[in-house]
Amino acid sequence: MSRTAAPIVVRGLEHWFGEGEAKKQVLFDVDLVLQPGKLTVLLGASGSGKTTLLTLMGCLRRVQQGSVTLLGMELAGAAEDVLVQCRRRLGFIFQAHNLHDSLTAMQNVRMGLEVHGPAATAQWESAAAHLLDLLGLRERLNYLPGNLSGGQKQRVAVARALIGNPDIVFADEPTAALDKESALNVVTLLKRLGTERGTTTLMVTHDSKIMDLADQIITMDEGRIVQDSSLS
Numbered sequence: 097m098s099r100t101a102a103p104i105v106v107r108g109l110e111h112w113f114g115e116g117e118a119k120k121q122v123l124f125d126v127d128l129v130l131q132p133g134k135l136t137v138l139l140g141a142s143g144s145g146k147t148t149l150l151t152l153m154g155c156l157r158r159v160q161q162g163s164v165t166l167l168g169m170e171l172a173g174a175a176e177d178v179l180v181q182c183r184r185r186l187g188f189i190f191q192a193h194n195l196h197d198s199l200t201a202m203q204n205v206r207m208g209l210e211v212h213g214p215a216a217t218a219q220w221e222s223a224a225a226h227l228l229d230l231l232g233l234r235e236r237l238n239y240l241p242g243n244l245s246g247g248q249k250q251r252v253a254v255a256r257a258l259i260g261n262p263d264i265v266f267a268d269e270p271t272a273a274l275d276k277e278s279a280l281n282v283v284t285l286l287k288r289l290g291t292e293r294g295t296t297t298l299m300v301t302h303d304s305k306i307m308d309l310a311d312q313i314i315t316m317d318e319g320r321i322v323q324d325s326s327l328s
């Protein structure tokens with residue numbers, strides 16, 4: 097599909113954890129639409145359902161009830177190969193950066209291309225070096241994670257999420273480990289990718305500086321969307 101249609105449309109999404117007596121509903125009738133190339137911030141207290149929603153939209157969990165249309169594909173009831181195909185078009189940045197300790201910054205970034213197969217990895221070096229440079233890590237390309245600060249590791253994880261040129265980036269508090277300047281650098285890069293390539297970003301953050309840069313702000317409370325700036 098083109099990047100001009102809404103990359104994500106969620107309708108009537110509900111989600112439960114647990115079985116029997118312990119079964120607990122954590123998402124209630126969630127509706128949202130994300131616009132292509134835009135930065136949307138997802139807000140809400142701890143336990144309000146942000147990560148659950150993010151993982152459902154990111155094909156990391158099965159949709160139980162309701163509809164999630166991702167890049168034109170319905171995820172509810174989708175076959176595993178459709179989910180795999182969808183995941184290849186996504187980039188993930190989580191709080192825990194999960195870098196491989198035995199691989200350099202460059203090699204860790206390359207891991208972001210593994211799912212795309214050998215053709216994608218052929219030209220990886222210049223792309224990886226360019227991204228790391230944009231993220232202020234030009235001097236650290238060949239460092240192992242053990243020799244990088246927490247913030248530098250997080251920026252390597254950001255480069256790894258972006259190297260496959262994803263259509264959508266899901267980021268769960270990606271700037272928590274970063275100083276103010278690095279956090280703004282990451283968000284500025286994501287916004288630039290939005291303008292230049294149409295990359296859509298959904299980010300969980302409580303950083304007010306980032307909220308100022310958001311195109312859309314969605315607020316959750318106890319599993320429901322209670323505010324959506326695109327509707328007001």
Ligand SMILES: Nc1ncnc2c1ncn2[C@@H]1O[C@H](COP(=O)(O)OP(=O)(O)OP(=O)(O)O)[C@@H](O)[C@H]1O
Pocket residue numbers: 113114122140141142143144145146147148149
């Ligand atoms: N794997 C799980 N099994 C059972 N309950 C879960 C599971 N994951 C999350 N929950 C529950 O679902 C609810 C929503 O959790 P979720 O992690 O989505 O919230 P959140 O807004 O992302 O919170 P935080 O900001 O603390 O990460 C919470 O009540 C949580 O305890």
